[in-house]
Structure formats: C-alpha cells, structure tokens
Amino acid sequence: MAPRVLVVAGPGGAGSSTMAAGIADHLAAAGRPVTVLDNDPYTGARSRCAEAIPAAGPAAALAASKTVDLQSLLSVLGDSAEVVEPLRHTDTAAALRLLWSIPVEASDEHIVVVDAGSNGPDLARLARMLPASLLQLSRVSSKWLRTARPFAAAVGGKLPGPALLGQVQASAERARAIRNAVCGGSGGVLLVGGDPGKTARIGVGVALSGVLVRGVVGLENGPEDLLPGVPRVASPVDWLASDWDTQPPVQIVADMTDEGYQMRMPLPLSDFRELKLRWSGHSLTLAATGHQSVLDLPSVLQRCRPSSASLRDGMLDVAFRPTRAGA
Template identity: 30%
Template sequence: MRVILFTGKGGVGKTTTAAATAVRAARGGVKTLVMSTDAAHSLGDALGVELWAAAGQPVEVEPGLSALQISPPHLLGESWRVVQDYLLSVLGTLGIDTVVAEELTRLPGAEEVAALLEMRAQVESGPWDLVVVDCAPTAETLRLLALPEALAWHLDRLLPAQRGLIRTLRPAAAAAAGVPLPEPAVIEAVTGWQRQMRQVHRILTGDETSVRLVLTPERVVIAESRRTWTSLSLYGFVVDAVVVNRIFPGAAESSDAAQPSDVAATPDPWRTGWNTAQQAGLVEVRESFAGLPVVVAPYLAAEPIGVEALAELGRAHGGDDAQDLLAPVTHRGMTVERTDEGFTLTLPLPLAHARDLGLQRRDDELLVAVGEHRRVLTLPAALQRCVVDGASVREGVLQVRFVPDEEVWPRG
C-alpha cells in the first residue's frame, strides 16, 4: 500500500493534480483510490462524477479507479455523542445554559478527525495499491497532519491513569469533585480515539506515505511552499516531490536552459511578461527545493475536467508508466546518537534558520517551534536524564546537544 498526499496554497491546482495522478496510476495498472479532505469538495467536479450520493462509500470512476467523499457525521456520530453527553452533564452541574453547553461541546476539527479515520480504514482494509489524498489548502493540511500526534498526546493526559480505581471510588470521588465522573463508555470512546490516532500517525510517518507540494511559479506561492516544507519536516513527514502547475509554453524550456532572452522576441508583451516571470519562478523553485524532483505541468488549452482530460495531464506529470508512484520513501525523522560528551538529537528542518526556531525543555519533553507551528517531542529515556547543552541549525538540520544530568546520572 502506498499513500500520497497532495497539498498547496488554495487555487494552485491541487485537486486537479491529485485527480490526474490517480487517473495516471489506475490506467497504469495500479488499483487506486482518490479521496478528498478538502472542505471545498471539488474532487467530484474534477473527475466529472457525483460523489455525494454515495454516503461515504467509494464510487468506481472507471476500472481500477475509485473516488471517495468523506462524511464526518457518519464516521464520528455515536462515539462522540457518548463523550458529548458526559460533557453536557458536567456543564449542567456547573449551571451553564443548555444551549450554550451544546455549542461548547461541539467537536472541533470533526472533519479532520473523520478524514484521518477514513484514510486509516482504507489503507488498512481497502483493496487498493495506492491511496491518493487531495488535502485541504496548506494551513488546514498542516493542522490535519499534526492532529494524530497532538491528539494522542492530549488523550494520554486526559485518560485517568487508574481507571479501575475510579470505578471503585466513583460515588465518593464524584462527591469530592462536585461533578459527575466519566462512565466506562466515555473512557472507552476516548481510549478508542487514542488508539486510532496512534495508528494514523504510524501510517503518516511510515515508509509508504509521502506528501507532494503543488504550486505555481509565483513568488508568494513559492514562499509559502518553502515554509510548508519546513513545517511538514517538523512534524516528521516526508515531501518527495514538487509539482509546478500552469506553465506557459516556452517558459519551462527557457528556464531549463537559463536563457530568459529566448522569449524576448515574443511579440505579445503580456505573454512575454508572464514567460519571463515564470522562468524566474522555476529557477527559484529548483533552487529552493534542491534535492527534490520537480515536475513541471503545462497550462493546458482547456480546463482539465473528466478522466480523459486528467489522463492527458497525468501523462505530462510522469508519462504512462505508473509504477514509480509505488516506490517507497525514505524517512529522515528524529534520530539520537551517542557522542563523547553525551547525546545529539537531530531533526531535519529544510530551509529553516535559527531565527525562525524556538526550543523549550519541559520535564521529559522538548518543544520545538518553527514560526507558528509547534511540535512536542517526548524524549527517549536516555535524554530524559540529560540536560540541554546547546542547539544549532545548519544546512536544514536541527541538532540539540544533551549532556548527562549528574544529579540523576552520575558520570562513571
């Protein structure tokens, strides 16, 4: 099973690229599912098929290719209702109005959770060789992909450590707390979410999963895509390709040859200006994402809607052979190495600079922040007995040095 997620700034052709990749894969003999986590729900429009009427079930688009639109209420309904009823009872005890309590207990991120759970179900039990995920625009995707680890972390702290003891002491504990304690069904629902989120995180950070960035060769879009690559790496995800969409005829060839003057003779000033800008943009893309494959997709003569038009775009992305889509990826996540002085924790953060980075040690955890994105890393047992001795970012790699804490780990 291979999973490829597509994301990018809104309006760059992300959905079209994901759909074209899925069509290319299916016509190359790869049994493929394409699904969307984007609230815009434009995947069906791109494929030219109706997905809403399927009630959250995959729809066969053509032999070897199915598409899926996610239905959050169908996936989350009963398990969340159990927890919501408990929260309503707690808020009622505190004297909060029923209508207000109902609003307060709506599950934030319900569509994101539903998307993740459905992706896990399709990966683990679906008949697919490839699952292509059309993700929401960049900010929502980063929130989506960070959710499993973050939610599992919070659920670890929410679940009572001594569940059996709480059941035994429920009446006395409830009286002491002044609010009702969770019933076993509530704890079971939360425990189930915790387990499923950990399973989702294993899928997202495994060697079968990668992210592909979709962009257009414009300065604002490229800048956001650079930040996205750094943020995805912070959360432990691998970007294995960049797709540059809507390239005018002539711009790609000129940028490859690094000869912008080749298009200067074009009589149309409007096209000349765009060709020159796109050439510069393609150069910046290749410099920014050095080491990653860059796929250049042409601006087609008509909007690619329907499988035949998407097949044409898919061939422009990678030809007729789709087996390359199944190649595993190599994850370069967090590593810890022993040194003469102690240990070094290494985390790849491409394009990151020290000025963008924030580090904080909190008990057995290390908080790493890049811009507005933050990840909580639970330190391995050896590092929990160490203190931070310094950190640096060089050539896109964060290194944090640890030395043994002599109060808990005396030097021999």
C-alpha cells in the first residue's frame, strides 16, 4: 500500500502554503505520520508548520540517490522530439524534486502533504508521464544515439553506458510508484480558492492528468457551475477525518452492448467545447484551459478506436470500439 498523497494547490496568493501547513500540523498533532514537501524553503508550507515535521524519510533520500538526474540525461539525449517533447510544458526540475521526495515506501497510514501552489498541473502532468518517458529512455541504444546525435558521437564521452541506462531503469520503477501514489486512489488534490477563474483552470489542469480533485476550500459562495463534481469544503479538519474513496480516478468499464469499453475520469470542466481530444493509438491527449496532458492507454484500449465523448456533471466519458480487421 502506498502513502496517502495530498497535493494542496491554488492560485498565487490564495493561501495554499498556509493551508498545507495547517493540515500538516493538525495531522501531526493527531499522531499521524506526516511528511511535508514544498519548493520554497523561506515561505513554503514547511516554514509555516508549528510542528517539527520531516521533509522526506530516509528511504526516499536513499532511493533518490540511486536514480539518475533527469536534467543531465536530457542533456545527453539532446532534442529528440519523441523523447523530450512531453517535458517541454513542465517546469521539470522543480516538479521532479518534489515528486522524487515522496516516500513511496511508507505505509498507507502515512500522509504526504505537498505544497504545490499554482504548479499543481505541472506536478500532476509530470507524475503521469514520467514513467513512460523514462522507460523509453532506458531502451535507447548507442546505435540510435549515433544516428540521432552524430555530433555527440563525434566529440565522444556523451553516450550513456550500461551503468547510466541501469539507473534510468531504476528511475522508471520509482517513477511508476510515484505515479501510482499521486494519480491512483491514494492520491488527490485539495484546491485553495482564490480568483474563481484561476482556481478552476488549476483544477482542470490537474484533472487532465487523471489526478482526482477531492475538494475545494474557499469557494463556498462561488458560481454553482464552477468546478462541477468537486465538493466544496467548509472545514478542512472535518474533511480530513472522512474516508477517501480509494478507487483509481481513471476507470475502464466494459460496455456489454457492443463489446466496447468506456473510459471514465473526473474532469471538472464547465464547458465541453473547451476540451480538445486527440487519439494516437497508444495514447489520448487532452487539452483545455491552457493545459495539456497525455494519458497512455492500457493495452485493451490500444486495440480500439474512440467513437464518442461526453462530459456531464464533471465526469468525462470516452467510448472505445474494437478495431475491425481491415478497417
């Protein structure tokens, strides 16, 4: 079982760091094992905590030391669009530091509070796509690199050897554990409301990566059609005491009427016309409100084609139908 990962996100100035610190203090005072992560040592959540709360467990630090530095590896690989393109819209270094510090080895009693602020969508996007990108990098061979980067091959000393590729494979395994913790049933986002439009865009940006927006605080009097399907939270303390639904947010359901499938995922978008979907056989790209994410499709959906999509009450349904021979 993975630890419970609560990402606290919101527009700049909305108070997400204060909220994350308050939640961590409440959990620590109640005797729960808790870890607080942020990217700001001066005004982030950890600096605001009244309790002495660790930033990350020793197991996470040990695991991180055995994995590769992504920025160094990207420098070696250069500008291969197929490998690097998914990272271009992400503040990779800052988000990677946060994700890599999540103690995925901890028990399900452990709660990790991540102060993400306005970077919540970037964090969710990186958590979703990093395992596939690292797995792809681990399959890179010297022959491919000489073809793709003849200059690097000519100057020498920049082709990754077996040790580096082994680190990439270890990194891919850790990235899968992080993705499962953030994007699975043990993860979720609490939005801290500020400007309603900016708050909604952050919520949609997070949800596009398949991370569940579990609630929003500070918008009790906001427009009713804002963030459909997301509960309004009046008391974070009472909300924390409630049980979480541990079902993964992205569900694949068999459609018995025509032997097809339905992919269902929460998406708190008010207007379906703002959503753009692009299917590529192995993945589904979703874009809305200035954010974009790529969802790798399970093997059962890679043998199908999307036939329709609908959005109702904050739930996106995409119908897939089997690809017929010769079609």
